[in-house]
Amino acid sequence: MTALHLKTAEFEKATHSDFFNIAVSVDCVIFGYEDKKLKVLLIKSDLEEFDGLWSLLGDLVRPNEDLEEAPYRVLLDRTGLKDVFLQQVQTFGSINRHPSGRVVTTAYYSLINIINHQPKSLENEVHWHSVKGLENLAFDHKLILDTCLKRLQEQIMEHPIVFNLLGEKFSLRQLQDLYEAILGIDLDRRNFRKRITLKGWLVDLNEMEEDVPHRPGKLYKLRNQLRKEFCLGEKKHLEAVVSN
Amino acid sequence: MTALHLKTAEFEKATHSDFFNIAVSVDCVIFGYEDKKLKVLLIKSDLEEFDGLWSLLGDLVRPNEDLEEAPYRVLLDRTGLKDVFLQQVQTFGSINRHPSGRVVTTAYYSLINIINHQPKSLENEVHWHSVKGLENLAFDHKLILDTCLKRLQEQIMEHPIVFNLLGEKFSLRQLQDLYEAILGIDLDRRNFRKRITLKGWLVDLNEMEEDVPHRPGKLYKLRNQLRKEFCLGEKKHLEAVVSN
DNA sequence: GCAAAAGTGTTAATCTTACACCCATGC
DNA sequence: GCATGGGTGTAAGATTAACACTTTTGC
Secondary structure, three states: OHHHHOEOHHHHHHHOHHHOOEEEEEEEEEEEEEOOEEEEEEEEOOEHHHOOOEEOEEEEOOOOOOHHHHHHHHHHHHHOOOOOEEEEEEEEOOOOOOOOOOEEEEEEEEEOOHHHOOOOOOOOOEEEEEOOOOOOEOOOHHHHHHHHHHHHHHHOOOOOOHHHHOOOOEEHHHHHHHHHHHHOOOOOHHHHHHHHHHHOOEEEEEEEOOOOOOOOOEEEEEOHHHHHHHOOOOOHHHHOOOOO | OHHHHOEOHHHHHHHOHHHOOEEEEEEEEEEEEEOOEEEEEEEEOOEHHHOOOEEOEEEEOOOOOOHHHHHHHHHHHHHOOOOOEEEEEEEEOOOOOOOOOOEEEEEEEEEOOHHHOOOOOOOOOEEEEEOOOOOOEOOOHHHHHHHHHHHHHHHOOOOOOHHHHOOOOEEHHHHHHHHHHHHOOOOOHHHHHHHHHHHOOEEEEEEEOOOOOOOOOEEEEEOHHHHHHHOOOOOHHHHOOOOO
């Protein structure tokens, strides 16, 4: 009985050809951190419709490319960085969100050390912008940025991911400044230090800051195993239950 | 200078026509609750490649349809239900995940009261299945189901969403059974009651269970305002900070 | 010695967990 | 009266939040 209703994949594709005309893109919210400010890497839009506006770094997904590969390619192309930290956040698919046609986009955020990508100013139209106060992005990119920022804020106390934004060695003060920049709120210094040290993420390097105009702080680094788990292009560990 | 590099959307579309040949689908993990078990609504796959396997309810996104509308349409078509609770979870886009061609799918989960949709057995090939022990779904639907279940588990203590799975009136025991079915663990009765009542989600109806073969329990309902917020097809409130 | 930031501990409040006994109803 | 599940409280432990003073360094 049911066999009469079965159809082959080939048949299905032929009868649904109207549907195979959507493009899928990825848009990357690439966060960096500099001067105690959370930044995002943006590019001047090359579409007439958005002349003068900034947009996220993104690209269409290629026919022979997994969706999850695409944001890594975009980051490699735009920043030269491999082994970046990337997280899928949400997919946006309003009919008219893109003037070129029907483009559904999947948003990812990434955390990179801004030192590793200081764009040469003449090289291209890519620049770092403070996240705070950004308005008037191209497409629906402001919405995408806000959504990714909210997700980032939800994640930073759960998982040791912010270390992607810092160099290997850092003081607790630098770390707190970073958390404050991401969360947009002030934190109590003593409570912050307690919370972070209780998590057991850090290793005391027995080194001190240098060249600071005040009492130098101790330097820490992320535990090697956590750096391997959370500071590469691995998303699986955010999904897994963290075994402390 | 840059004006020379600007292109119109029309031009962009023409030069990227190879990319506009992906289909986008939505797949709905429709959860129900019956006999103290979490269930999911599945349909017999109508593809030869997956003969005999069950799959999630899904459909291709139509050219004139927002991505976010599509799962509501799927639920209306398949269950006749409007105003359902739906949440986007994740988008899956491996190259070969669908035998008909390149289909990127966005997964949603939905919570419905199973009483409102008891499929007539001869009507179609749609049936409720226990989530526990399900294997061998068509496509990558097992992965999608697992991902949505995990998200559901993360959400139920944060937001009053499980009430979509129950009738209007329920006892605390029924609610606890439901939480246990979703989480897959046993909960302490006294602690559960404390946690739930502390959240202030419930209104004591001053009514009692009837026709139970033991001491009847008190009946409760979800506060009206929360029912409006969390038990319709509204996703915005899960994003917002819950003001207690 | 002064400015600037590092470093540190206690208390109160809240939340979480574990755990045991009596009560109301149907049969 | 017995079986079934309803209903309740407390103590210990963990977590969070608020809060101030002394120390070290560069200048």
